Amino acid sequence: MSLTKPVPPHHATTGSRTARSRGAVGLGLGVALVLLFVAIRVLAPEEVGNLLSNSVQDFFTLSISVVIESLPFVILGILLSIGVQVWLPEGFLLRHLPRNAVARRIVISMLGVLLPVCECGNVPLARGLILRGLTVGESMTFLLAAPILNPVTIITTYQAFGWNDGILVSRILGGFVIANLIGWIYSRHSSPMSLLTPKFQATCAHAHDEVPATRTRRSVDMFTKETTAMLPALFVGSAIAGLIQVGVSRDLLVTLGQNPVLSVFALMALAFVVSICSNVDAFFILAFGSTFMPGAIVAFLVFGPMIDVKMLALMRTTFTARTLVQLTVIVGLASAALGLAVNALA
Amino acid sequence: MLKRLIARWQGVLLTLVGIVATVWLGATGQLGLYIHPRYFWFSIAMALIGAVFVVAAFAFTPLPEEPDEATDAAAAPGLHDHSHHDTAEPPRGNRAGTVRAALAALTIVVATGALLVLPPTTLTSATATQRSINSATSALDASSPTLVGGDTANFTVKDWALLLRQNPDVGYYADKDVDVVGFVTASPDDPENVFYLARFSVTCCAVDAQPIGVPVYLPGWQEQFEEDQWLAATGAIEQNPGSTGDEPLVLVTETLEVTEQPEQPYVF
Numbered sequence: 018m019s020l021t022k023p024v025p026p027h028h029a030t031t032g033s034r035t036a037r038s039r040g041a042v043g044l045g046l047g048v049a050l051v052l053l054f055v056a057i058r059v060l061a062p063e064e065v066g067n068l069l070s071n072s073v074q075d076f077f078t079l080s081i082s083v084v085i086e087s088l089p090f091v092i093l094g095i096l097l098s099i100g101v102q103v104w105l106p107e108g109f110l111l112r113h114l115p116r117n118a119v120a121r122r123i124v125i126s127m128l129g130v131l132l133p134v135c136e137c138g139n140v141p142l143a144r145g146l147i148l149r150g151l152t153v154g155e156s157m158t159f160l161l162a163a164p165i166l167n168p169v170t171i172i173t174t175y176q177a178f179g180w181n182d183g184i185l186v187s188r189i190l191g192g193f194v195i196a197n198l199i200g201w202i203y204s205r206h207s208s209p210m211s212l213l214t215p216k217f218q219a220t221c222a223h224a225h226d227e228v229p230a231t232r233t234r235r236s237v238d239m240f241t242k243e244t245t246a247m248l249p250a251l252f253v254g255s256a257i258a259g260l261i262q263v264g265v266s267r268d269l270l271v272t273l274g275q276n277p278v279l280s281v282f283a284l285m286a287l288a289f290v291v292s293i294c295s296n297v298d299a300f301f302i303l304a305f306g307s308t309f310m311p312g313a314i315v316a317f318l319v320f321g322p323m324i325d326v327k328m329l330a331l332m333r334t335t336f337t338a339r340t341l342v343q344l345t346v347i348v349g350l351a352s353a354a355l356g357l358a359v360n361a362l363a
Numbered sequence: 364m365l366k367r368l369i370a371r372w373q374g375v376l377l378t379l380v381g382i383v384a385t386v387w388l389g390a391t392g393q394l395g396l397y398i399h400p401r402y403f404w405f406s407i408a409m410a411l412i413g414a415v416f417v418v419a420a421f422a423f424t425p426l427p428e429e430p431d432e433a434t435d436a437a438a439a440p441g442l443h444d445h446s447h448h449d450t451a452e453p454p455r456g457n458r459a460g461t462v463r464a465a466l467a468a469l470t471i472v473v474a475t476g477a478l479l480v481l482p483p484t485t486l487t488s489a490t491a492t493q494r495s496i497n498s499a500t501s502a503l504d505a506s507s508p509t510l511v512g513g514d515t516a517n518f519t520v521k522d523w524a525l526l527l528r529q530n531p532d533v534g535y536y537a538d539k540d541v542d543v544v545g546f547v548t549a550s551p552d553d554p555e556n557v558f559y560l561a562r563f564s565v566t567c568c569a570v571d572a573q574p575i576g577v578p579v580y581l582p583g584w585q586e587q588f589e590e591d592q593w594l595a596a597t598g599a600i601e602q603n604p605g606s607t608g609d610e611p612l613v614l615v616t617e618t619l620e621v622t623e624q625p626e627q628p629y630v631f
Contacts, residue, residue, distance in 0.1 A: 040422050040423065041422075043421040043422045043423065044418065044421060044422035046421050047417065047418040047419075047420070047421030047422060048418060050376075050379065050421070051379065051383070051414065051417070051418065054379055054380060054383040054475075054479060055383055055387070057475065057479045057480065058383055058384065058387045058479045058480075059387070061479065061480045061481075061482065063482045065480060065481055065482060066481055066482040066484055069481075070489075071487040071488065071489035071591070072489045074484055074487055074489075075486050075487055075489050075490045077477050077481055078396075078397070078484060078485070078486050078569055079486070079490075079569060079570055080477065081384075081397060081477055081478060081483075081569075082396075082397040082398065082568040082569035082570050083568065083570055084381055084474075084478070085381070085384065085385055085388070085394070085397045085398055085406065085568070086397065086398050086402065086406075086567065086568040086570070088378075088381040088382075088385065088406070088409070088410070088413075089385075089402070089405055089406045089408075089409030089410065090409075092378070092409045092410075092412065092413045093409055096412070234423055236416075237416060237419045237420050237423050238420075238423065240375075240416040240419075240420060241371065241372075241374065241375055241420045242374075243374070244374030244375055244377065244378045245370070245371065245372075245373050245374030245375070246374065247374065248373070248374045248377035248378055248381075249373060249374070249377065249467065249470050251377075252377060252470055252473075252474050253470065256473075258570070259570075262490075262570065263489075263490075263493070291570055291571060292570070293567055293568075293570060293571055294567065297399075297566060297567040298567075300566040300567065301566050301567060301571045
């Protein structure tokens with residue numbers, strides 16, 4: 018398809034003098050804005066912070082820390098998404114996937130090994146994959162499996178737990194099975210496009226339109242569009258995560274952690290609230306106490322990367338609220354079943 | 364016009380806020396207030412790449428838009444709007460569009476305020492109280508080397524807290540001098556007589572910070588010190604004379620002075 022071939026440059030970039038001068042004005046504006054934001058940061062008076070009470074201050078610190086932690090992963094995810102959509106030859110990815118639906122989803126759930134982004138980066142990437150022809154169910158399989166089935170997560174989980182209590186194996190297998198289960202369920206949906214938000218449907222409808230522009234130009238344009246979809250969700254999601262952190266006492270959840278049944282649900286609730294990246298959540302839960310039952314830890318490590326406050330906000334850019342509720346319930350039940358089974362066997 | 368501008372640039376501006384905040388924190392050595400040092404290079408590298416895209420986004424004229432979210436507007440068909448700005452848009456989507464643009468603008472303003480105007484700070488004792496101090500240490504010692512028998516000269520608050528858990532025998536501490544820096548947070552069990560010299564232990568980012576601390580026995584400490592104050596203490600570990608609280612061993616201080624918050628307030 019000609020979509021992949023760069024249009025000769027004189028069409029797009031150097032067409033007329035006005036376009037060039039507009040570009041220069043835009044460039045100047047961009048640099049000016051960067052300088053303005055830097056100036057705000059450098060000149061902001063220190064005293065502003067003293068006006069806030071401790072709790073309010075901690076709310077900001079926690080929310081900011083989620084943003085600062087996630088932002089590089091989101092940027093990386095957008096870059097990979099641009100790579101898939103603009104730079105990979107049309108159909109490259111789909112051509113190399115097996116035709117059989119089940120085998121196809123199994124391969125897709127392993128893509129995280131090649132694209133080791135944590136879950137915040139996966140959302141923009143999954144959007145890019147849908148635009149490149151992956152079905153909605155397949156994209157969900159990728160979205161749920163990739164944060165668990167990737168080398169960084171596996172190594173950190175191994176470092177934290179070794180082979181103890183089958184935690185590592187249960188996490189990998191559990192993540193794999195749940196992701197494929199979800200993919201299978203949604204592959205049977207009669208009109209999968211209705212699972213997507215109207216806005217993203219519109220984007221999909223125009224994904225194959227020809228845009229007469231160079232690849233660089235389309236990359237930059239896609240960066241603008243993807244940040245507009247993802248960043249508000251990231252900021253709002255981080256604020257909600259920060260708010261819950263300040264408001265909900267952790268003691269209760271940790272106390273519940275001793276009971277073989279309640280501990281599973283308590284740690285899933287904790288995973289939902291802390292919204293921590295899958296690459297490091299093993300260290301986090303290890304630091305929380307060896308008092309937790311292994312099944313609860315498995316439920317935490319499987320549920321957390323798939324569903325949490327920040328992820329729901331990010332996924333809402335792409336899927337309808339109804340779809341996300343279903344997804345949360347199914348993944349939650351499956352994770353709980355897995356956790357309880359591990360506890361029963363332990 | 365304004366609405367379109369906001370809709371188009373919201374993401375780029377929010378990205379820029381995050382990028383400027385990250386790079387500035389990195390340049391002034393404060394990134395450690397929010398994330399673990401192992402992410403420093405990655406965050407800054409991605410921020411710089413993002414910055415190139417942000418500036419490029421302004422330099423290129425936008426490609427033709429996909430049609431305006433007709434479906435979104437159709438969701439609220441009854442909203443015939445009379446607001447007088449922006450006559451270019453079809454009237455039915457006008458109010459929803461205005462609300463969305465206002466929310467988008469609000470997000471940008473709040474994000475700028477939080478990330479670029481507020482001075483960066485550590486977590487406070489409010490979070491230390493809320494996350495029950497030292498609850499992590501019992502598990503941490505499973506993964507950390509045994510500290511019993513180690514050289515205590517350079518021990519931090521974290522090391523001492525672990526050691527107190529690993530070895531509750533007071534005789535062991537007879538010839539060991541403690542020299543630590545931490546912030547003050549009251550003991551939940553015995554707030555009159557005991558406070559903790561605490562630090563936050565961070566595994567990934569400030570969200571997972573766990574407070575850990577060395578209990579200090581000093582009746583009436585509230586008259587001299589405030590919560591969240593940073594103190595440098597020297598002294599020795601002794602049996603808790605109050606013995607009402609959870610802590611059998613406490614630090615009885617020789618010197619206790621107000622000090623500056625350290626460059627890196629968290630421990631990793």
